[in-house]
Amino acid sequence: MNRDYLGEFEELILLTVAFMDGAAYGAAIHQDIRQRTGRSVQLSAVHIALYRLEEKKLVTSEIGGATAQRGGRRKRFFTITHEGRHILSEIRQVREQLWQLIPKMI
Amino acid sequence: MENIPQPPKWVDRIVKWRLSDSDYEDMLGDMHELYEIWVAEMGVRNARFQYLRQAMGFIRPLPVRIQKQLPELPPSPIHTSFNPNPMSMLRNYFKVTFRNLTRNKGYSFINIGGLAIGMAVAMLIGLWVYDEISFNSYHKNHHSIARVLRNGTANGETFTVQYLPYSLGEELRTKYGANFKQVLMAWAVQDHILSVGDKVLSQKGEFIDASAPEVFSLKMLKGNYNGLKDPHSIFLSESFAKALFGGQDPMGKVLQIKNYSAMEVKVTGVYKDLPHNSHFAGVQFFAPWDLFVSVNSWMTTQGFKNNFLDIYVQLAPHTTFEKASLSIKDAILNNIRDDKEYVSFNPQIFLHPMDKWHLYSEWKNGANIGGMIQYVWLFGIIGAFVLILACINFMNLSTARSEKRAKEVGVRKAIGSERTQLIWQFFSESFLIVILAFVICLGLASIAIGFFNDLADKQIVMPWSNTWFWLISLIFILFTGLIAGSYPALYLSSFHPVKVLKGTFRVGRFASTPRKVLVVAQFTVSVTLVIGTLIVYQQIQYAKNRPVGYKRDGLLMVQMKTAEFYTKYDAIKDELNRTGVVAEMAQSSSPVTNIWSSNGGFSWRGKNPSLQTDFATLTVAPTYGKTVGWQFVAGRDFSQELASDSTGFVINEAALKFIGLKQPIGEVVTWAPSGSEAKNYRIIGVIKDMVMVSPFDQAVPTVFYLDGNLNWINIRFTPHANTSEALSKIEAVFKKFVPSAPFNYTFADQEYALKFAAEEQIGTLASVFASLAIFISCLGLFGLASFVAEQRTKEIGIRKVLGATILSLWQLLSREFIVLVLIAFAIATPLAWYFLNDWLAKYQYHTRISWWIFAVTGMGALLITLLTVSFQAIKAALINPVKSLRNE
Incomplete structure (x- = not known):
């Protein structure tokens, strides 16, 4: 695997960005992860992870329009890139291969 | 949507403080969105706690991109380095300087032009002073x-x-x-x-x-x-x-020197022409x-x-x-x-x-009282003053503009400029301007030097190839740049950036005091120079109006240089009389415009034996009096018919006063010239004093008599003779009878006018310098007035809206300057009086300093100030208040 290593939290966030399909932004991701995993996550951790993903060119971001909510502050929307999808499918392949190899225990 | 619970602001501030400007907005937005959810889920209290907990997450180290960059943390894209490349900074300084200069053309013109003129004047005076003090240094042994x-x-x-x-x-x-x-x-x-x-x-x-x-x-x-x-x-x-x-x-060639007797000489050497500043x-x-x-x-x-x-x-x-x-x-x-x-x-x-x-050539009572050196000092001081005036302008205009430049200083400081950098900036700016001015000054000086040479009767050339000249010029530039740039550099760079940028910056009540002091100093110098010049002219005019005692116009004088003049005098005289242009002619021992001989050894009835006599003695032909047109107060002129007149004396009033006789006519004066026998003369007439030597001195006691050597021919033209026509006719006669000598002549009125040459030269030089000083001062005043008017644009607008008339606005803007000039005048008056009184005391025949000179100068200074300032004041007062109040 010549790609950068993705941490578990990063993978989780990247998957979330992927399924939200363009509507992903800090607070929404934060809420989704909390509800889905029950974990209490720091918003700053979400942002830092998003920033790192962006640096690795796995997501891109753009500033959305202003709304009346959140005190008129604009949102930064994240979308997964081609490389992002690629790396997710790679990870998935590796995992599935591994799952295949495990003797049926369940 | 009302009543949305707001998260604590101070927490927001923490987030804002930590995050970069481009990133904090969306993150804070996220926080606020979540806060609403938390409030719904767990109540305000817990939500607030949760909010704070989340915010704390941003305190930990953050990736560089989203973390706020504080100024003291290097590096940032704007602030690349703490050691900027000096060349690039210098380039930036020059760029800013040129932009400033071209943006304010009028100001730049006043500033550079004024400085250039001041420098050119100082340079010319410097060259003149050098020429004077290096007099005779051409001769190697001049020290011994x-x-x-x-x-x-x-x-x-x-x-x-x-x-x-x-x-x-x-x-x-x-x-x-x-x-x-x-x-x-x-x-x-x-x-x-x-x-x-x-x-x-x-x-x-x-x-x-x-x-x-x-x-x-x-x-x-x-x-x-x-x-x-x-x-x-x-x-x-x-x-x-x-x-x-x-x-x-020419070597070995033979030529003749024809004095009263001819000398034959052979050329044995040729030397390089002696320079004009040599005694020879x-x-x-x-x-x-x-x-x-x-x-x-x-x-x-x-x-x-x-x-x-x-x-x-x-x-x-x-x-x-x-x-x-x-x-x-x-x-x-x-x-x-x-x-x-x-x-x-x-x-x-x-x-x-x-x-x-050359410099110490005047004597009084056996002691040296200077001479030219006084004028070297005088003009040296004037030159320094004119230069200082120009520097004062520069400083004044720069500080007057400080409020405009203050914003620039604020911005520069805010983006990290240090004070030393600003000082450098302003110094490099002032040096650049000084160098520009110096280049213009070189041009001006090389153009003006011909005119200056005419004025000062010199042959000074620009010493382009002289190392010392350039070295001194360099020092001069450094000095001027330093003096002229120091005030703005040190003053402007001290501004506090925050105050300046917020607009609360106000120059204090006394910030304009140094500027006022400088204006006063400027006008004190100018007014003193003007008063001095006027008094010099008054003195010259006073001496010119002095009764001369003879008629100068149409009086020609020819020196009898060779023997032929004597042997053929009668023939010449007859021939000249036939030309019709000569009214009268007579010989004398010296020209009417000078005294060549004086003697002692006179005594008369009732003379105090211890009284030493020293009379000017002048041998004349009997018709001399008629030729020069002297005027009798008593007695009669010499007569050709009376043989007894060969022992007659005509004396002037000064001699009569010296002798002290009530009834001089017919009195006998015994004269024993040193080495000769005593002889008795009878006084036959007393004439009004003739101004023969200096018109600034008392008349010299003079006796005229008939026996002695005659060396000059005086020729009186007929009243309506055309000068050039008469001259050519007379020349023809002399050429005919005295072919061996060139026809050289002088006119009495021209010779007489030469007696004023030194004083008139000083008068002209002083008036040129005084008008330049006034011009430079006014230039400065003009610039200053324009800035004051500009600064008070809003004030004037409001006053106009409230009903102020143009007249009252004009008064408002002019008053300050008028007061300054009046103060300067008050200082200059006693100063000028003191120095000029001293100067006048040098002359025996001198005018008194009259009050009207001071009055005229004062009025003139006020008028010029008003004219200079009014232009700006009226311009400012006429601006439509809508325009002046609308801007920004």
């Missing part, structure tokens, strides 16, 4: 050369003259020889007629001892210093040799003293009592001027002890060093 001067005392007053008795030369050589390396006897420099073939030229020359060329270190182009040892030799100047012989080699400037030839003595052998019998000689000495190496002066002081006195009256004159001789000939 001196001329011998003689003091004498008459009626308690000591006079100093250069003429010495013939025997003194030998005496100095033999008895006092240890003091001197060389003793040079010489005849005063005067015009001589030289001829070669049929070429006849009249030129200045000096008969002097043969070692003179070596002593005065003439630069020989041909021949060597020994050339003059042959008594029938002559050294010619390069230009004179060219005039006489053209391209031919314009001397076109040197001829041997021995030759002169051989044709004027009467001189050798004159002993110690007749003074006509010039003596120059070169000191022996071991002695000083003081020591040598002390040892020779009684050299004349010791030889005339037998003559009681001469002893009472107490002749004392002393040495006057060559370095002082």
Whole structure:
């Protein structure tokens, strides 16, 4: 695997960005992860992870329009890139291969 | 949507503080969105706690991109380095300077132009001063050369003259020889007629001892210093040799010097023309003293009592001027002890060093009272002042603009400029302006130097190739740049950026005080100069209005230079009378515009025996009075018919006052010239004083008589004669009878006008400098007024809206300057009075300083100030308040 290593939290966030399909932004991701995993996550951790993903060119971001909510502050929307999808499918392949190899225990 | 619970603001501030400007917005938005959810889920209290907990998450180290960059944390894209490349900073300074200059063209013009003019004036004066103080330095031995001067005392007053008795030369050589390396006897420099073939030229020359060329270190182009040892030799100047012989080699050529008797000489040397700032400037030839003595052998019998000689000495190496002066002081006195009256004159001789000939040439009561050196000081000080005025302008305008530049300083400081950088910026700016001004100044000076040379009667050239000139110029630029730039550099760079940028910056109540002081200083100098100039002119005018005592117009004077003038005088006279342009003519022993001879030994009835007499004595022909047009107060003129008039005296009023007789006509005056027998003369007439010497001095007691040598022909034109026509007719007559001498003449009125030359030159120079000083001051005032008007644009607008009239606004803006000029005037008046009173006291015949000069100057200064300031004031007052209040 010549790609950068993705941490578990990063993978989780990247998957979330992927399924939200363009509507992903800090607070929404934060809420989704909390509800889905029950974990209490720091918003700053979400942002830092998003920033790192962006640096690795796995997501891109753009500033959305202003709304009346959140005190008129604009949102930064994240979308997964081609490389992002690629790396997710790679990870998935590796995992599935591994799952295949495990003797049926369940 | 109302009543949305707001998260604590202070927490937001933490987030904002931590995050970069481009990132905090969306993150804070996320926080706020979540906060709403939390409030719904767990209540405000817990939500707030949760909010704080989340915010704390941003306190940990963050990736560089989203973390806020604080100024003190390097590096950032704006603030690349703490050691900026000095060249690039310098380039930036220059760029900003040029932008500033081109954006404010009027200001730049006033600033650079004023400085350039000031510098040009200072430079010209500097060159003039250098020329004056380097006088005679062309002669290598100038440190050890001196001329011998003689003091004498008459009626308690000591006079100093250069003429010495013939025997003194030998005496100095033999008895006092240890003091001197060389003793040079010489005849005063005067015009001589030289001829070669049929070429006849009249030129200045000096008969002097043969070692003179070596002593005065003439630069020989041909021949060597020994050339003059042959008594029938002559050294010619390069230009004179060219005039006489053209391209031919002058060496060995024979020419004639025609004085009263002809001398034949051979050219044995050619020297480089002497520079104009040499004592011997314009001397076109040197001829041997021995030759002169051989044709004027009467001189050798004159002993110690007749003074006509010039003596120059070169000191022996071991002695000083003081020591040598002390040892020779009684050299004349010791030889005339037998003559009681001469002893009472107490002749004392002393040495006057060559370095002082030019600058310290005036004597009063035996003491040196300076001379040219006073004007060197005066103009040096004026030059310095004019330069300082220009620098003051620069400083004033720069500080006046400080409020405009303050914003720039604020921005520069905010993006990290240090104070030293700002100081450098302003200094480099001022140096750039000074260098620009200097370049313009060089142009101005090289254009003006011709005009200046005419004014100052000099031949100064721009010393382009002189290292010292450039070195001094460099120091001058550094000095001016430093002085002119220091105030803005140190003052502007001290502004506090926050205050300046917020707009709360206000220059304090006293911030304009130095500016006011500078304006006052400027006008004090200018007003003093103007008053001084006016008084100089008043003095000249006063002397010009003085009654002269004779008619100057249409009076021609011709010197009788060769023997033919004497032998053919009657023929010339007849011929001239036939031309119809000559009304009257007569000979005299000296020109009417000078006194060449004075004598003692007069006595009369009731004379105080201890009174020493020294009268100007002038031999005249009987028709002399009619020719020059003198005016009688008593008695009558000489008559050709009365033989007894050959022992008659016509005296002037000054002489009458000296003699003190109530009824002078018919009184007998006994005259015993030194060395001759006493003779009785009868006073036949008293004339009004004639101004023959300096129009600034008292008239000299003078006697006119008929027996003696006659050397000049005075010719009075008929009243309606055309000058040039008359002149050509007269020339024709002289050419016919005296072909051996060139027809040289002078006009009495022109000669008389020359007596004012020195004073008029000073007057012209002073007026030029005074008007430049005023001009520069006004330039500064104009700039200052425009800035004040600009600063108060809003104020004027509001005043106008509230109903102020243009007149009251004009008063408001002008008042401040008027007050400053009045203060300057109050300082300048006593200053000028003090100095000019001193100056006037130098002249025996002088005007009084009248109050109207001060009044006129004061009014003039006020008027000029008003004109200068009003232009700006009225312009500001006329602006439509809508415009001035709308901007921003």
